[in-house]
Amino acid sequence: MGSGHEDMIDAKGAAAAIEIARVRQEFCRDGLPVVALDSLDLSIRHNEFTVVVGPSGCGKTTLLYLMAGFEKPTSGRVLVHGREVEGPGRDRGIVFQDLALFPWRTVLGNIAFGLETARMKREDALALAREYVHLVGLEGFEKAYPNTLSGGMKQRVALARTLACEPDVLLMDEPFGALDVQTRRLMQEELVRIWETRRKTVVFVTHSVSEAVYLADTVYVLTARPGTVKGVVHVDLPRPREAPDPMVMAKRGEVLSLLESEVRKTHLMQTRPLDDAWR
Numbered sequence: 001m002g003s004g005h006e007d008m009i010d011a012k013g014a015a016a017a018i019e020i021a022r023v024r025q026e027f028c029r030d031g032l033p034v035v036a037l038d039s040l041d042l043s044i045r046h047n048e049f050t051v052v053v054g055p056s057g058c059g060k061t062t063l064l065y066l067m068a069g070f071e072k073p074t075s076g077r078v079l080v081h082g083r084e085v086e087g088p089g090r091d092r093g094i095v096f097q098d099l100a101l102f103p104w105r106t107v108l109g110n111i112a113f114g115l116e117t118a119r120m121k122r123e124d125a126l127a128l129a130r131e132y133v134h135l136v137g138l139e140g141f142e143k144a145y146p147n148t149l150s151g152g153m154k155q156r157v158a159l160a161r162t163l164a165c166e167p168d169v170l171l172m173d174e175p176f177g178a179l180d181v182q183t184r185r186l187m188q189e190e191l192v193r194i195w196e197t198r199r200k201t202v203v204f205v206t207h208s209v210s211e212a213v214y215l216a217d218t219v220y221v222l223t224a225r226p227g228t229v230k231g232v233v234h235v236d237l238p239r240p241r242e243a244p245d246p247m248v249m250a251k252r253g254e255v256l257s258l259l260e261s262e263v264r265k266t267h268l269m270q271t272r273p274l275d276d277a278w279r
């Protein structure tokens with residue numbers, strides 16, 4: 001294993017925001033070892049929008065958990081801003097697909113929650129929460145309770161709640177997976193807009209190739225388990241990236257061709273064809 005600081009320096013000479021170096025992650029299931037990730041290397045620049053795709057069970061969530069500090073790697077190194085991740089921290093915010101809003105708190109109360117637990121004065125927390133209500137376009141719904149909101153609106157609250165803590169790194173695990181197509185596209189547009197105005201390092205996991213190409217500066221395609229990097233696609237196209245732009249279609253094709261054989265490996269035991277979600 002390399003020990004030098006040079007590992008953390010990217011090609012442009014700037015320290016990487018996130019560095020994953022030769023990571024292996026093993027779990028134990030029913031007394032048997034399960035290798036989720038192996039020989040995984042990735043290097044993410046400050047303010048880069050990184051998307052991770054890969055077959056189901058290849059270790060994408062595990063990778064985000066390592067970055068978040070919920071898990072420690074069996075071997076290898078996970079560095080955020082040049083420092084080994086020792087546990088969760090306020091510099092990293094997380095948005096999951098199964099968002100856990102507090103049903104007894106209003107939209108504003110949910111967004112202010114993380115700020116209050118950080119011992120911010122209540123009125124300051126509410127003022128900052130209002131700013132984020134505005135950022136995600138939920139003005140007028142400050143006093144609404146989660147059970148009265150649509151799926152897309154709930155997802156906005158979850159995003160605002162995480163953003164309000166002003167993390168440098170945003171970790172997102174299939175955050176839009178449960179939304180209908182139109183709402184999903186709207187949320188993707190919003191996320192790009194927020195990322196462009198607030199500049200953060202984003203690591204976003206998805207099963208959708210079109211979503212990956214719409215969002216990413218860089219797409220990492222992982223192999224079937226144990227997950228390692230199968231290929232990297234740089235999406236150096238202007239945003240918004242809409243089909244049927246041939247450049248966009250070509251990038252989708254690149255990601256899909258890397259992905260397809262890995263998904264087939266995962267589906268080997270099954271006979272059903274590839275899911276539409278991969279397209």
Ligand SMILES: Nc1ncnc2c1ncn2[C@@H]1O[C@H](COP(=O)(O)OP(=O)(O)OP(=O)(O)O)[C@@H](O)[C@H]1O
Pocket residue numbers: 027028029034035036054055056057058059060061062063225
């Ligand atoms: N705490 C755990 N204990 C045992 N096995 C685990 C644990 N967490 C994950 N795994 C296993 O590690 C592998 C990777 O899981 P992970 O959830 O990271 O995959 P994923 O790529 O996010 O899958 P999906 O696309 O379905 O969300 C799977 O085989 C999973 O069963």
Ligand SMILES: [Mg+2]
Pocket residue numbers: 060061062173
């Ligand atoms: Mg997952």
